[in-house]
Amino acid sequence: MHPAPAHTPLPDIAVLGLGGTIAGTATGDPTLPGYTAGVLGVDDLLQRIPSLARLARLHTEQVANIDSKDMGFALWTRLAARVAHWLEQPHIRGCVITHGTDTLEETAYLLQLVHRSPKPVVLTAAMRPATALDADGPQNLLDAVRVAVQAPDIGVVCVMHGRVHAARDVTKASTHRVDAFSSGERGPLGEIDGTGLRLWRQPVAEAGAPFALPSAEAWPRVEVVRNQAGADGAVVRCLLDCAGLQPPLRGLVVAGTGGGTVHDDLATALEQARSMGVRVEVASRVGPVHGGAYDGLNVDKLRVRLILELARA
Numbered sequence: 001m002h003p004a005p006a007h008t009p010l011p012d013i014a015v016l017g018l019g020g021t022i023a024g025t026a027t028g029d030p031t032l033p034g035y036t037a038g039v040l041g042v043d044d045l046l047q048r049i050p051s052l053a054r055l056a057r058l059h060t061e062q063v064a065n066i067d068s069k070d071m072g073f074a075l076w077t078r079l080a081a082r083v084a085h086w087l088e089q090p091h092i093r094g095c096v097i098t099h100g101t102d103t104l105e106e107t108a109y110l111l112q113l114v115h116r117s118p119k120p121v122v123l124t125a126a127m128r129p130a131t132a133l134d135a136d137g138p139q140n141l142l143d144a145v146r147v148a149v150q151a152p153d154i155g156v157v158c159v160m161h162g163r164v165h166a167a168r169d170v171t172k173a174s175t176h177r178v179d180a181f182s183s184g185e186r187g188p189l190g191e192i193d194g195t196g197l198r199l200w201r202q203p204v205a206e207a208g209a210p211f212a213l214p215s216a217e218a219w220p221r222v223e224v225v226r227n228q229a230g231a232d233g234a235v236v237r238c239l240l241d242c243a244g245l246q247p248p249l250r251g252l253v254v255a256g257t258g259g260g261t262v263h264d265d266l267a268t269a270l271e272q273a274r275s276m277g278v279r280v281e282v283a284s285r286v287g288p289v290h291g292g293a294y295d296g297l298n299v300d301k302l303r304v305r306l307i308l309e310l311a312r313a
């Protein structure tokens with residue numbers, strides 16, 4: 001724990017470390033590969049931001065230290081349990097999670113769907129490793145703690161580059177810019193800077209939430225297939241024919257073209273999947289499709305939601 005000055009009644013915030021570039025280090029040697037994600041511990045990251053001690057009493061936990069491309073269901077289960085554990089404690093005002101940028105949007109939406117507490121959960125990340133001259137992690141982490149302190153009922157959000165994004169909307173939209181995250185056509189919920197937090201809108205409520213997390217061995221298999229030139233449905237038929245697939249196929253999310261259109265040949269294979277009891281839902285490879293039951297969800301968020309819906313069924 002990082003002590004605050006004794007006379008100041010500061011809010012208690014839990015900071016959970018997951019890894020990512022925000023905890024990454026670079027060699028500085030141009031002949032070696034660029035950097036390694038998930039090296040430094042969450043306490044190391046916080047020590048680089050002395051002004052945090054004036055903002056909150058921080059309680060830290062290193063839940064994992066991974067490159068978030070390797071995120072999996074077991075770690076999601078553990079993370080959700082640790083978030084719930086911290087938020088159940090009356091003195092904890094909110095939770096901040098340091099995460100890799102690559103799958104942050106999926107983790108954020110999963111937590112939004114299973115979140116049972118009114119307290120805030122703020123995910124943050126960085127595009128530059130902690131050892132870079134222009135590291136963006138410290139400012140993002142400072143901003144994330146400030147949002148957790150100042151927005152008591154905001155739900156699950158992502159704070160990056162001075163913007164506050166809803167878990168439902170946020171997506172990584174650049175492979176290299178520090179301003180890598182976007183909330184698409186809906187835009188961010190608000191912004192945070194040296195003068196404070198400004199919220200322009202509230203996040204939309206999630207129909208059917210909160211969902212229960214599947215038990216460790218019962219995460220239903222939902223795969224993503226893509227519509228594209230020459231999409232003939234062979235991938236779908238292979239999945240259907242794969243007798244030994246464990247866990248078996250329960251759902252398919254289609255990254256459709258345009259507003260969610262599908263090649264006739266792929267559509268035939270998807271019909272076969274439906275007739276075999278596989279749930280099929282269509283999003284768009286272009287971005288969120290507005291309207292309908294899954295209004296505005298991108299392909300990867302729709303997959304997260306379908307997994308939880310199938311686990312509930």
Ligand code: SIN
Pocket residue numbers: 019020021022037066067068069099100101102103125126127
């Ligand atoms: C990761 O997602 O863990 C690596 C990439 C990043 O954090 O930017």
